[in-house]
Amino acid sequence: MNIKLRTLLASALLLATSPLFATVADDIQVVDPMIRVVPPVVTTTGAFMTFYNPTDTEHFLVGASTGVAKKVELHMHIHDNGVMRMRQIPHIHLPPHKDKRLKPGGLHLMIYGLKKPLHAGDKVDIELEFDDGSRKTVTATAVKR
Amino acid sequence: MNKKVSITIQVLVAIALGIWLSYYFNSPPPGEAPLQLGGDFTLTTADGPASLHDFKGKVTAIYFGYTSCPDVCPTALYNLAAAINKMTPEEQAQIQGLFVTLDPERDTPEKVGEYARHFHPGFIGMTGTQDQIDQVAQQYLVIHKKVPMPGSEQEYAIDHSSRVYIVGRDGKLLSMLPHSSTEEDTIAYLREALAK
Numbered sequence: 001m002n003i004k005l006r007t008l009l010a011s012a013l014l015l016a017t018s019p020l021f022a023t024v025a026d027d028i029q030v031v032d033p034m035i036r037v038v039p040p041v042v043t044t045t046g047a048f049m050t051f052y053n054p055t056d057t058e059h060f061l062v063g064a065s066t067g068v069a070k071k072v073e074l075h076m077h078i079h080d081n082g083v084m085r086m087r088q089i090p091h092i093h094l095p096p097h098k099d100k101r102l103k104p105g106g107l108h109l110m111i112y113g114l115k116k117p118l119h120a121g122d123k124v125d126i127e128l129e130f131d132d133g134s135r136k137t138v139t140a141t142a143v144k145r
Numbered sequence: 146m147n148k149k150v151s152i153t154i155q156v157l158v159a160i161a162l163g164i165w166l167s168y169y170f171n172s173p174p175p176g177e178a179p180l181q182l183g184g185d186f187t188l189t190t191a192d193g194p195a196s197l198h199d200f201k202g203k204v205t206a207i208y209f210g211y212t213s214c215p216d217v218c219p220t221a222l223y224n225l226a227a228a229i230n231k232m233t234p235e236e237q238a239q240i241q242g243l244f245v246t247l248d249p250e251r252d253t254p255e256k257v258g259e260y261a262r263h264f265h266p267g268f269i270g271m272t273g274t275q276d277q278i279d280q281v282a283q284q285y286l287v288i289h290k291k292v293p294m295p296g297s298e299q300e301y302a303i304d305h306s307s308r309v310y311i312v313g314r315d316g317k318l319l320s321m322l323p324h325s326s327t328e329e330d331t332i333a334y335l336r337e338a339l340a341k
């Protein structure tokens with residue numbers, strides 16, 4: 001192998017593993033994803049998880065979807081002196097080097113049109129979409145709480 | 146009208162508004178429900194009409210919400226059920242959980258019934274006409290407001306107070322537990338009500 005070719009190969013390898021090629025979905029870590037078991041008579045539920053953004057750049061979760069339901073929206077709650085006000089939001093901000101926790105009564109993934117009732121322990125795949133268009137699938141555990 | 150008078154009126158209006166707002170939005174601390182709140186009501190269950198006075202002799206725990214509430218209502222109801230399940234069988238037999246919908250338009254008696262039973266087999270779901278629901282909500286100072294959600298899959302959500310109301314064996318409102326109450330708080334207030 002001549003030197004020129006070897007250099008070319010080496011730089012190609014370097015490029016492929018360089019952070020320049022990492023997507024937001026690759027970078028953002030997702031911990032403890034869960035989806036809530038609701039009475040079978042209703043088809044709306046919520047999903048919760050904690051995001052960690054280890055990068056120096058702010059990022060955004062811009063959407064989500066799942067095969068088990070018709071639609072997933074990003075929502076938040078405003079607590080106003082005991083009154084809970086739920087609103088749809090366009091994205092969830094993931095600040096650099098910080099955790100962002102989705103939890104009951106706060107930020108959540110709102111899931112509409114469950115195709116069948118969930119049971120505690122079920123595993124549900126949820127696809128998350130980030131600001132650069134990259135996606136990643138997490139597996140949420142169904143919890144009765 | 147001279148300038149001084151008009152300013153005085155503005156100040157008075159501002160003060161009156163302030164008093165009204167603080168009355169309207171300040172929830173009393175838990176355990177100290179004002180005496181004029183609460184009282185009897187009759188609504189519809191999957192098994193026909195039911196009134197609060199039907200449960201006289203028991204302690205009732207009432208929660209106001211709506212079934213398409215994905216998050217806040219299940220949190221509160223799972224918490225209430227978990228608290229009750231941690232009490233002794235004798236205590237449990239003397240407690241009645243009630244779920245009153247704030248969304249009578251979508252929540253039929255059967256739907257609220259099934260919804261309530263999911264959290265605890267003994268819970269009873271109640272609905273009624275919009276007027277009946279508004280009346281009960283007013284008695285218990287439950288703020289509720291239908292909010293359109295344009296662009297969402299859900300046509301509207303309902304902003305609402307999230308509290309558990311504990312009513313004594315005599316039908317009198319004893320305490321209002323805020324949404325942030327833990328299982329332990331809930332058990333403590335239920336036990337206090339049982340002891341009365």
Ligand SMILES: [Cu+2]
Pocket residue numbers: 075076086087108109110215216
């Ligand atoms: Cu929501």
